[in-house]
Amino acid sequence: MTTPPPDSPAPRYEPLRGLALWGEEEKAAALEVLESRSLFRYYGPAPLHRVDAFEERFAALAGAPHAVAVSSGTAALTCALIGLGIPEGAEVIVPAATFLGCVNAVVAARGVPVFADIDESLTLDPTAWEHLVTDRTFAVMPVHLHQAAADLDPVLAVQLERLPPMLRRLRDIARTVRADLADLGLRWRPLPDEEGSGGDLTLLLDDRMAARRLVTALTAAGVPAGTLYQGRLVHQNPAVRTGRTPWGTGWQAPGRLRASEAILGRSVTVGLGAAMTDDDVAHLAKSLRAAVTGAPGE
Structure with a gap:
C-alpha cells in the first residue's frame, strides 16, 4: 500500500483485513498463552497446544489430511x-x-x-x-x-499430467543402461522399490580414487556425474561441525562414521533427464562402458 503524504487527511478506516477484527476474544486468547508461560509448542510449564489445535482446524477447513503452521x-x-x-x-x-x-x-x-x-x-x-x-x-x-x-488450471495442465510419463521415462532410461552394462558386473546402488524411484543411476566403486577417476572420465565424455555432496557427510559440513545451532543449543559432535564415509566417497551418480533421446541414452551407456573398462569410447 502506498504511504500517503504527511498532509493527507486520516483514512476513514484502516484496511488491515484480519487485524481490523482484533477484539477482546483475540486479546484473551493471546493473554492466556502468555500467562501459561509456555510460548513454544513443544515445551513449557503448562503447554496449551494451541498450535496443534489450529493445525487440525485449518486442515479440516482446507480439506487436507495435515497442516503445519510456520512463522510466515x-x-x-x-x-x-x-x-x-x-x-x-x-x-x-x-x-x-x-x-x-x-x-x-x-x-x-x-x-x-x-x-x-x-x-x-x-x-x-x-x-x-x-x-x-x-x-x-x-x-x-x-x-x-x-x-x-x-x-491454476493452465499450470496444472502443463506439468501435473506430464509427471507420470516423465518418471516412467527416467526409470526406463536407468533400466536400459543397467541392462546394457550387465556383463560388466557393476555394483549399482540398491533400490528398495524400483518403481518408487525417480530414476537413479548410482555406481558404487571400490574406493574414492576409483570414483574420482570415473567422474573425470564421464565428465570428459560430456556425461554429468559426481559424488554426492563431494563425499562429505552432513556433520562434516562447517555449519554442522561446530556442534552448535545459531541460537546456542549444542550437541555432541559425532566421531568418525567410517562406514558412511566409505560408502558415500566411493559412489558416483550419473545425471539423467526425462528429455534424453535414445541416442543420448546410447551415448551414456557407451561412455559408462568406456570409463569403467578403460577402453576408448566411440
Whole structure:
C-alpha cells in the first residue's frame, strides 16, 4: 500500500483485513498463552497446544489430511520447495509482480528465480511462462495476490499430467543402461522399490580414487556425474561441525562414521533427464562402458 503524504487527511478506516477484527476474544486468547508461560509448542510449564489445535482446524477447513503452521508465508514457501526436493541451482518461475518473500523463499531454498509477466488480473499470465521452461525448471510458483486466486488450471495442465510419463521415462532410461552394462558386473546402488524411484543411476566403486577417476572420465565424455555432496557427510559440513545451532543449543559432535564415509566417497551418480533421446541414452551407456573398462569410447 502506498504511504500517503504527511498532509493527507486520516483514512476513514484502516484496511488491515484480519487485524481490523482484533477484539477482546483475540486479546484473551493471546493473554492466556502468555500467562501459561509456555510460548513454544513443544515445551513449557503448562503447554496449551494451541498450535496443534489450529493445525487440525485449518486442515479440516482446507480439506487436507495435515497442516503445519510456520512463522510466515516466506517460511511456508521455503519449506514447500525444500520438501519437494528442489536441487541446488534449479529454476523456479515466479510472477514479476509479487511479494519479495516469494523470491526470498526460492533463494533460501538455493534455487534461482525466473520472472514471468503478469496479466490484468495482476497474477501470473498463463500464456507468458511456458517459453521460460527449460530442463533446469523445477517449479512454477503462481501467486494469489490481494484476495484473488491466480488461474491454476493452465499450470496444472502443463506439468501435473506430464509427471507420470516423465518418471516412467527416467526409470526406463536407468533400466536400459543397467541392462546394457550387465556383463560388466557393476555394483549399482540398491533400490528398495524400483518403481518408487525417480530414476537413479548410482555406481558404487571400490574406493574414492576409483570414483574420482570415473567422474573425470564421464565428465570428459560430456556425461554429468559426481559424488554426492563431494563425499562429505552432513556433520562434516562447517555449519554442522561446530556442534552448535545459531541460537546456542549444542550437541555432541559425532566421531568418525567410517562406514558412511566409505560408502558415500566411493559412489558416483550419473545425471539423467526425462528429455534424453535414445541416442543420448546410447551415448551414456557407451561412455559408462568406456570409463569403467578403460577402453576408448566411440
